[in-house]
Amino acid sequence: SKREIKMRKLDSTKVRPLKSEQLLHIEDHDFALRPGFGGSPIPVGIDVQVESIDSISEVDMDFTMTLYLRHYWKDERLSFRSNKNKSMTFDGRLIKKIWVPDVFFVHSKRSFIHDTTVENIMLRVYPDGNVLFSLRITVSAMCFMDFTRFPLDTQNCSLELESYAYNEDDLMLFWKHGNKSLSTDEHISLSQFFIEEFSASSGLAFYSSTGWYNRLFINFALRRHIFFFVLQSYFPAMLMVMLSWVSFWIDRRAVPARVSLGITTVLTMSTIMTGVSASMPQVSYIKAVDVYLWISFLFVFLSVIEYAAVNYLTTIEERKQLKKRGKASGMYSIDAVQAMAFDGCFHDTDVDMDLTPFSDPCEEDETRTSETNVSNVDTTRLKRKRSLKGNVGRIILQNNHVIDTYSRIIFPSVYIVFNFFYWGLYI
Amino acid sequence: SHIFKKNHDMTKAWKGRTVQLLRVDEHDFTMRPAFGGPAIPVGVDVQVESLDSISEVDMDFTMTLYLRHYWKDERLSFPSTNNKSMTFDGRLVKKIWVPDVFFVHSKRSFIHDTTTDNIMLRVFPDGHVLYSMRVTVTAMCNMDFSRFPLDSQTCSLELESYAYTDEDLMLYWKNGNESLKTDEKISLSQFLIQKFHTTSRLAFYSSTGWYNRLYINFTLRRHIFFFLLQTYFPATLMVMLSWVSFWIDRRAVPARVSLGITTVLTMSTIITGVNASMPRVSYIKAVDIYLWVSFVFVFLSVLEYAAVNYLTTVQERKERKLRERFSCTCGIPHSKTMMLDGNYSESDANSLAGYTRNQMVPEEEKQEKMVVHLAMSNESNSSRKRGLKGHVGLRIIQNTHAIDKYSRLIFPGTYIFFNLIYWSVFS
Numbered sequence: 001s002k003r004e005i006k007m008r009k010l011d012s013t014k015v016r017p018l019k020s021e022q023l024l025h026i027e028d029h030d031f032a033l034r035p036g037f038g039g040s041p042i043p044v045g046i047d048v049q050v051e052s053i054d055s056i057s058e059v060d061m062d063f064t065m066t067l068y069l070r071h072y073w074k075d076e077r078l079s080f081r082s083n084k085n086k087s088m089t090f091d092g093r094l095i096k097k098i099w100v101p102d103v104f105f106v107h108s109k110r111s112f113i114h115d116t117t118v119e120n121i122m123l124r125v126y127p128d129g130n131v132l133f134s135l136r137i138t139v140s141a142m143c144f145m146d147f148t149r150f151p152l153d154t155q156n157c158s159l160e161l162e163s164y165a166y167n168e169d170d171l172m173l174f175w176k177h178g179n180k181s182l183s184t185d186e187h188i189s190l191s192q193f194f195i196e197e198f199s200a201s202s203g204l205a206f207y208s209s210t211g212w213y214n215r216l217f218i219n220f221a222l223r224r225h226i227f228f229f230v231l232q233s234y235f236p237a238m239l240m241v242m243l244s245w246v247s248f249w250i251d252r253r254a255v256p257a258r259v260s261l262g263i264t265t266v267l268t269m270s271t272i273m274t275g276v277s278a279s280m281p282q283v284s285y286i287k288a289v290d291v292y293l294w295i296s297f298l299f300v301f302l303s304v305i306e307y308a309a310v311n312y313l314t315t316i317e318e319r320k321q322l323k324k325r326g327k328a329s330g331m332y333s334i335d336a337v338q339a340m341a342f343d344g345c346f347h348d349t350d351v352d353m354d355l356t357p358f359s360d361p362c363e364e365d366e367t368r369t370s371e372t373n374v375s376n377v378d379t380t381r382l383k384r385k386r387s388l389k390g391n392v393g394r395i396i397l398q399n400n401h402v403i404d405t406y407s408r409i410i411f412p413s414v415y416i417v418f419n420f421f422y423w424g425l426y427i
Numbered sequence: 428s429h430i431f432k433k434n435h436d437m438t439k440a441w442k443g444r445t446v447q448l449l450r451v452d453e454h455d456f457t458m459r460p461a462f463g464g465p466a467i468p469v470g471v472d473v474q475v476e477s478l479d480s481i482s483e484v485d486m487d488f489t490m491t492l493y494l495r496h497y498w499k500d501e502r503l504s505f506p507s508t509n510n511k512s513m514t515f516d517g518r519l520v521k522k523i524w525v526p527d528v529f530f531v532h533s534k535r536s537f538i539h540d541t542t543t544d545n546i547m548l549r550v551f552p553d554g555h556v557l558y559s560m561r562v563t564v565t566a567m568c569n570m571d572f573s574r575f576p577l578d579s580q581t582c583s584l585e586l587e588s589y590a591y592t593d594e595d596l597m598l599y600w601k602n603g604n605e606s607l608k609t610d611e612k613i614s615l616s617q618f619l620i621q622k623f624h625t626t627s628r629l630a631f632y633s634s635t636g637w638y639n640r641l642y643i644n645f646t647l648r649r650h651i652f653f654f655l656l657q658t659y660f661p662a663t664l665m666v667m668l669s670w671v672s673f674w675i676d677r678r679a680v681p682a683r684v685s686l687g688i689t690t691v692l693t694m695s696t697i698i699t700g701v702n703a704s705m706p707r708v709s710y711i712k713a714v715d716i717y718l719w720v721s722f723v724f725v726f727l728s729v730l731e732y733a734a735v736n737y738l739t740t741v742q743e744r745k746e747r748k749l750r751e752r753f754s755c756t757c758g759i760p761h762s763k764t765m766m767l768d769g770n771y772s773e774s775d776a777n778s779l780a781g782y783t784r785n786q787m788v789p790e791e792e793k794q795e796k797m798v799v800h801l802a803m804s805n806e807s808n809s810s811r812k813r814g815l816k817g818h819v820g821l822r823i824i825q826n827t828h829a830i831d832k833y834s835r836l837i838f839p840g841t842y843i844f845f846n847l848i849y850w851s852v853f854s
Contacts, residue, residue, distance in 0.1 A: 066532075066534070068632075088463070091527070092590065093456065116530060116564065117526075117560060118527045120527070121589070124590070136589065228708065231702075232702055236698070239722075239726060243688070243729060249733045251736055256680075256684075257680040
């Protein structure tokens with residue numbers, strides 16, 4: 001009995017061997033040695049259930065996923081006698097005392113095993129020594145993203161599992177049920193993406209210093225929902241371009257109006273563009289949304305330039321007109337009586353410019369009486385001749401209205417053509 | 428020999444009472460009570476301390492709660508005379524078996540550990556155990572924003588045992604629906620917490636079996652006031668501001684244009700501001716509908732003025748053409764013109780005299796006159812003819828004022844109608 005007491009005292013944490021230790025022969029189990037140590041590689045099956053994809057970050061180019069990771073292997077040292085052939089579930093803290101595979105996530109940035117309320121670990125041992133080891137893990141892993149077609153893009157990401165220490169001579173990692181090893185929760189969804197497919201694949205990875213390792217891949221493709229960006233970027237940009245066309249319909253003499261219209265649309269376009277690039281990584285190539293926004297910006301910019309041209313040409317004509325008026329002022333004094341009759345007509349408009357045209361038609365009438373007999377039939381030509389010789393101001397109005405008139409048609413049609421090309425190319 | 432025994436245990440002078448009392452040395456914490464036997468029932472009781480935050484962008488919520496477990500472990504029974512329970516330090520938990528409850532779909536969680544681990548362990552003489560801890564957990568909640576911000580979200584926190592299926596551990600609410608209590612002062616700034624209630628269900632995992640899952644469900648109704656003040660009210664004010672443009676003289680071109688453009692810019696800023704704090708969902712939200720319809724109203728007011736201005740310019744041109752043509756009938760005596768001038772008593776223009784029925788027209792211009800006559804006769808309204816013959820400037824004001832006049836009624840009327848429909852649909 002003294003010897004018994006001594007034996008018990010030697011194991012200072014426990015008085016006598018506990019049931020699980022006795023059951024699984026934990027004391028004889030050396031967790032530093034893998035099953036079949038020195039012999040053939042041990043096959044470890046992997047099964048994954050994805051609980052959720054928490055977030056995809058474009059700026060960091062990574063994704064965060066929470067999953068249940070299950071390992072299946074056979075360790076004969078843990079076999080026990082049982083008449084029911086049922087598995088036994090043990091507390092997670094037992095894994096500190098037995099050998100478990102050392103799977104890690106390649107290219108992961110951060111990861112942790114959830115530990116509330118206790119470490120989320122399950123250990124289940126079958127009588128023949130088969131072990132089921134399950135963990136709940138959240139992992140943030142790298143995903144290289146290509147934004148050339150953003151936001152009409154599809155990203156392919158993958159999570160990679162590999163054993164850290166054991167190469168393929170020691171540990172063979174494989175998907176337990178082939179492609180069906182990967183299952184997902186029913187309501188797994190992301191707000192911005194549509195998860196197209198989950199697939200499992202495996203490969204070998206070579207490290208020059210350490211050899212060949214089995215690597216398992218969890219691949220998934222994410223297709224971005226375009227709706228948010230249509231509402232946030234494309235639609236406002238389109239509206240701004242349309243708003244800049246309004247300027248062509250406004251009288252060209254309203255200088256402050258047309259200029260402020262053009263400038264404010266330029267400012268709004270600039271704000272939209274800044275808003276889009278705030279949430280994007282600073283890549284060195286041009287994205288699809290950049291193409292659209294910059295071309296829309298160009299349209300808006302050109303409408304401002306167009307009005308500058310119109311205004312400049314107007315000023316030139318006015319100067320010419322002033323010079324002409326200087327010559328014609330004498331003529332006007334001759335036809336004062338006639339001119340008086342028409343005073344009331346031009347109350348609304350620029351009196352200076354239109355006084356001259358007044359006198360011209362009256363003046364020209366006498367000279368034209370002979371001409372009218374000839375060109376009686378063609379009234380349009382007569383009208384035009386009359387107006388040309390007559391109201392010079394009206395000519396200016398008509399001429400620059402030409403630039404505006406053309407712009408009213410050219411700008412919208414070119415923009416529509418651009419839209420056809422853009423959406424045809426990217427969708 | 429007594430002394431020998433005591434010296435061997437170096438941490439304590441004599442065996443601590445706990446260890447002796449609860450026979451912790453003999454207790455194998457890796458094996459659940461009644462290991463190999465029937466399932467152990469574990470009752471759960473929750474008191475919610477606070478709902479810390481609800482995040483729309485991450486679609487999750489953070490909750491702090493007291494989580495209490497009740498089960499019976501005969502290995503921990505001890506003799507007692509007064510049948511009172513004994514409370515032990517939280518660190519004893521490491522040495523005994525405890526249920527491994529975890530929060531399904533949780534992103535982050537932790538047991539508070541200031542000043543020491545917030546854990547309570549209370550053992551009753553018959554082996555009943557009360558195990559309580561204070562936990563903060565951030566869990567996923569799928570939110571539907573199609574009625575944002577007039578929406579209600581239903582979230583739930585799920586508890587489950589990680590390792591033990593329902594054959595090993597039966598998780599249940601200790602007092603049925605009264606197991607869930609909340610602090611009196613539990614409140615959120617942005618939401619009204621409608622109700623907390625509990626449910627329980629079974630969850631199936633294809634690899635591991637059936638588990639008991641307990642749910643803590645609560646419904647949150649968003650307070651609309653903040654969004655009224657932040658988004659709806661400014662948008663409505665902007666639309667009303669754009670109506671001011673219809674009351675301003677149509678000749679004040681810069682004023683009306685810049686009014687319209689600035690309201691468009693402000694609406695665009697409001698829209699961008701709302702989307703900054705929202706997840707990028709692929710459907711349209713209630714607030715989006717309101718803001719975009721308001722944006723369309725403001726945009727249309729700019730287009731309306733462009734139309735007004737364009738028609739004004741066109742009329743001016745026509746009138747000037749007409750004036751010129753009639754200005755050529757300068758040969759008509761003034762008296763004759765006065766006869767036809769009776770119509771224009773209110774105007775100061777008499778220049779268009781003689782352009783209709785007077786036959787005192789020089790032969791040369793008869794044809795042009797006829798053309799103009801025909802053009803004139805196309806006008807259906809006699810009043811219109813009168814106006815045209817009369818003061819051209821006044822005619823212009825009358826013509827476009829019609830568009831402005833109608834707009835003053837149509838725009839507010841339509842907007843009020845839209846508001847009635849919107850608020851009745853979504854409230």
